[in-house]
Amino acid sequence: MSHTAESAAPRRAPTMADVAQRAGVSHQTVSRVLSDHPNVRESTRAEVLRAIEDLGYRRNSSARALVTRRTLTLGVVACNPTLFGPASTLFGVEEAARDEGYMVSAVTLRRYSAGALKEAIDHLSGWGAEGIVVIVPHRAAVEALAELRLPFPVVTVEGGHSLPLPSVSVDQELGARLLTGHLLAAGHSTVWHVAGPSDWLEAEARVHGWRGALEEAGAQVPPPLVGDWTPLSGYRAGQELAGRVVASGTGRRTPEVSAVFVANDQMALGVLRAFREAGLSVPGQVAIAGFDDIPEAEFFTPPLTTVRQDFVAVGQASIRMLVGRLESGTAPEPERLVIEPRLIVRGSTTPS
Numbered sequence: 615m616s617h618t619a620e621s622a623a624p625r626r627a628p629t630m631a632d633v634a635q636r637a638g639v640s641h642q643t644v645s646r647v648l649s650d651h652p653n654v655r656e657s658t659r660a661e662v663l664r665a666i667e668d669l670g671y672r673r674n675s676s677a678r679a680l681v682t683r684r685t686l687t688l689g690v691v692a693c694n695p696t697l698f699g700p701a702s703t704l705f706g707v708e709e710a711a712r713d714e715g716y717m718v719s720a721v722t723l724r725r726y727s728a729g730a731l732k733e734a735i736d737h738l739s740g741w742g743a744e745g746i747v748v749i750v751p752h753r754a755a756v757e758a759l760a761e762l763r764l765p766f767p768v769v770t771v772e773g774g775h776s777l778p779l780p781s782v783s784v785d786q787e788l789g790a791r792l793l794t795g796h797l798l799a800a801g802h803s804t805v806w807h808v809a810g811p812s813d814w815l816e817a818e819a820r821v822h823g824w825r826g827a828l829e830e831a832g833a834q835v836p837p838p839l840v841g842d843w844t845p846l847s848g849y850r851a852g853q854e855l856a857g858r859v860v861a862s863g864t865g866r867r868t869p870e871v872s873a874v875f876v877a878n879d880q881m882a883l884g885v886l887r888a889f890r891e892a893g894l895s896v897p898g899q900v901a902i903a904g905f906d907d908i909p910e911a912e913f914f915t916p917p918l919t920t921v922r923q924d925f926v927a928v929g930q931a932s933i934r935m936l937v938g939r940l941e942s943g944t945a946p947e948p949e950r951l952v953i954e955p956r957l958i959v960r961g962s963t964t965p966s
Contacts (some may be wrong), residue, residue, distance in 0.1 A: 628669040630933060636665035638919040639751045682929025689746035690720040691731065691740030693755065697843055698880070698908050699816070699923070700749055703771055707927025709748050714937050719743055720790075726755035732762055745936045746904050747771055753813050769932050780939070780949045782932040786816045789921035789955035790823025792805065793875050793903045796919070796957060798831050800901065800964070802873035807838040808851045808885060810877040820877050820905065841881045848881030855900075872900055873963075879904035879920055886914060886962075903964040916961035923955050 634644045639658060646654050647662040654662075665671075689712050692704045704720065711718045719741055721734040729750075738746055745767040750756055759770070760777055770781040797805045807824045810817030821838060828835045839854060841847030860872045876882035886896060894900050896916060904911060907922035931951050936942030 625675075628671045630671070632667045633662065633671050636669060640676075666936075678806050683716075685742035685744060686715060687741065687743050688721055688933070689743035690718060690749070691718065691723065691734045691738070691746060692749040693723045693726050693752065695722045697863040698906055699772075699878070702923075702925040703749050705926055706925040706927075707749075707932055709926070709927070710929040710933035715932055716933075716937070726750075726752050726758055728761045730756040731755065731758045735762065735764070736823045745769070745940050747936060748933050751814050751816055753815060756815070761809065767936060769934050769936045769939075771928060780935050782925045782928055782951045782953070783926060783934065784817035784955050785952050786955075787823035787826070789887045789905060789923070789957075790820040790875065790880060791827045792955070792957040793905070793919070793921055794824050794827035795831075796959065797875065797901060797903065797963060798827070798833060800873070802901065803835060804828060804833045805873045805875050806836045806855060806871050808848060808855075808874060808876040808881055809838045809840050810881075811842050812840060817877055820857055824875055841877070841884075843880060844876055845884035845887075846882050846885025848876060849888050850884070851876075851881070852885035855885070856888055856892035856894060874900060874902050876902065876904050879906045879908045879914075879918060881960075882918055882920075883914060886918075897961070897963050898929075903963055907958050911958075912960060914962070919960045919963040920958050921955045922958050924953055927953050 619780065630641055630644050630648075635642045637644070637658075639662060643654065643658060644662055647659050690704060690707055690711075692700055694700050695704055704722075708718045708720065719738055721737055723730050723734060729768040735746065743766065747769050748755070748759060749771045750759060751772050756777060759768075759779075768775065768779055770779050772783050776884055794805050805824065805828060807821065812818070824838075825835055839851040841851055855871045855874060874885060878886055882902055885902055888901055889896055889902070902918070904918050907920045911918040911920050913954050935949055935951070
């Protein structure tokens, strides 16, 4: 009976003293190993790390903060986190911060403005954030950020802006060029575009890449249709594009629209449905490509050609950039890191 009760009792969490006793070293030596101090023999370091693993010891962040006078907390400000791009970017940043040993406090905003952004930054500062990552996909967010006096280091993500701040972004323009070039190389005389909202910097860059690729190829540049990232807006754009498909005198359908680049995969899903309802075959009569490579893209009917963004790499790079500024204690010249996207070719643009 007593044995059962003893087994059911919660175990005390191992302490640094327990690690020192197991490894046969001093408390100070364990502390040096945990802080990666160079003046520790490799054999001693290995013994301490083995004891840490055996005991399942975890550092007490609160206690360490008292000693180092650091909170080891980073802030993230993001808008529209329900959309795939911002949500994936936010996840990548949070995961990378944890890997670096930092806690993360996130503030999500429905809409960017100078007031909302200042309130978010003040909130994170009040909670002890040492620096923040701001995911700035809107032009309004860039304008709001430019007006603020920032109390700590800031790294921007997906900004595509000219602010004197370090930034990490995916080359949206290159992704659009890759897709447009792929469709032109498949023999299409031009490529239509369903764009994202005009106030999104990513949408703007994708339009620039699409238009630039067409102009360089000497192809006609059709007027872009504009959506709001949702499948419904893609569906409506698809209905309009399907209406441009006319019957020729031979009874065959000759599409004025033979290739469409859609600015994200969710809108591409709507375009696919509109074309299917209009009786158009994809890619037989019209080829369709999206952007983002959401997890469902390869299961669309047909599987969607798209552009893949490496959100893990974006998160890791932005956190490395921010942590580097925090730990160096200096303010070097702003860095700008641009990560290349990858073209993923599937059945929506390549007839089987």
